[in-house]
Amino acid sequence: MYYNSIIETIGNTPLVRLNSVNKGIKGTILVKVEYFNPGHSIKDRMAVKMIELAEERGDLKPGGTIIECTSGNTGMGLALAACCKGYKCIFTLADKQSKEKIDALRALGAEIHVCPTNVAPDDPRSYYSVARRKHEETPNSIFVNQYDNPGNAIAHYETTGPEIWEQTEGKITHYAVGVGTGGTVSGVSKYLKEQNPNVYTVGIDSYGSVFKKYKETGIFDENEIYSYLTEGIGEDILPKNVDFSVIDEFIKVTDKDGALMTRRLAKEEGLFVGWSAGSAVHGALEYAKENLKEDDMMVIILHDHGTRYLGKVFNDDWMKDHGFLDSSDFGTAKSIVD
Numbered sequence: 232m233y234y235n236s237i238i239e240t241i242g243n244t245p246l247v248r249l250n251s252v253n254k255g256i257k258g259t260i261l262v263k264v265e266y267f268n269p270g271h272s273i274k275d276r277m278a279v280k281m282i283e284l285a286e287e288r289g290d291l292k293p294g295g296t297i298i299e300c301t302s303g304n305t306g307m308g309l310a311l312a313a314c315c316k317g318y319k320c321i322f323t324l325a326d327k328q329s330k331e332k333i334d335a336l337r338a339l340g341a342e343i344h345v346c347p348t349n350v351a352p353d354d355p356r357s358y359y360s361v362a363r364r365k366h367e368e369t370p371n372s373i374f375v376n377q378y379d380n381p382g383n384a385i386a387h388y389e390t391t392g393p394e395i396w397e398q399t400e401g402k403i404t405h406y407a408v409g410v411g412t413g414g415t416v417s418g419v420s421k422y423l424k425e426q427n428p429n430v431y432t433v434g435i436d437s438y439g440s441v442f443k444k445y446k447e448t449g450i451f452d453e454n455e456i457y458s459y460l461t462e463g464i465g466e467d468i469l470p471k472n473v474d475f476s477v478i479d480e481f482i483k484v485t486d487k488d489g490a491l492m493t494r495r496l497a498k499e500e501g502l503f504v505g506w507s508a509g510s511a512v513h514g515a516l517e518y519a520k521e522n523l524k525e526d527d528m529m530v531i532i533l534h535d536h537g538t539r540y541l542g543k544v545f546n547d548d549w550m551k552d553h554g555f556l557d558s559s560d561f562g563t564a565k566s567i568v569d
């Protein structure tokens with residue numbers, strides 16, 4: 232038995248029960264471990280879907296170039312698919328992204344442009360603007376634009392949502408997930424609510440991002456925007472893929488709380504996952520503490536793998552430098568505590 236290419240191995244990731252970090256909280260709490268995808272993140276799913284739709288529309292032709300602004304994981308999925316299908320890739324990244332992510336994209340043959348994080352989205356230096364400009368300059372290219380590309384949420388509506396429904400045998404009552412482009416939260420939540428309208432969806436947002444305030448007030452408040460460190464969740468724009476009608480509430484998580492939970496997931500659960508996964512679990516457990524009942528079943532998405540954050544949340548010196556770790560925190564190497 233074999234697969235025709237690595238692309239066919241995407242999806243059908245395991246659902247695993249949490250046993251330690253949720254002690255004292257009622258209900259069954261399950262995590263969907265998306266680092267089992269070949270690019271080590273959930274974004275492989277939507278990357279391939281967006282390429283397939285571009286091929287079907289005739290926008291992406293043989294030998295073409297795929298251009299995207301990405302926090303790294305979408306780029307990984309696009310690059311894998313591009314290698315298998317014979318396309319070139321050009322990616323723009325914000326300079327806060329992990330070096331590991333940038334090196335991995337280069338390893339798959341992508342051309343990388345690193346852009347400043349702290350500029351407005353319409354600034355010509357921003358990673359959105361540079362991607363648009365590269366598209367204009369490159370013949371036979373597509374600009375994927377994961378923020379507004381419907382293929383992003385469709386991938387999760389067609390694969391991630393049905394997998395969760397089947398794996399929980401329809402018993403899921405709560406769904407929690409970090410929100411960036413919104414594809415994961417919206418596609419999955421739409422599918423789950425169609426099966427059972429009572430499924431309650433919690434979107435995990437970052438401090439420094441606009442989503443929570445917008446959901447609660449309908450106001451796009453620029454005062455909510457400031458720089459933060461967590462990668463992949465929160466935005467300073469409202470992407471079309473965020474369908475606010477299928478998200479019941481947002482919870483904001485600080486960089487520090489997300490980082491500490493990421494370390495706990497590794498040490499206590501053996502789940503070596505990325506920073507946004509720690510944020511998602513921290514926020515989801517805050518909600519669960521107050522609201523979950525014994526018979527409830529919550530599913531939390533863990534977006535990517537911990538290797539991409541070895542130089543950050545898993546590095547004690549980096550954690551101390553950012554004020555995220557002090558001698559009262561568990562899990563530090565002894566030399567650091569001393």
Ligand code: PMP
Pocket residue numbers: 274302304305409410411412413414415416462463464505507508534535
């Ligand atoms: N976590 C990580 C690590 C990500 O790369 C992303 C994608 N930006 C997300 C969470 C959020 O997923 P989505 O874009 O589907 O909202």
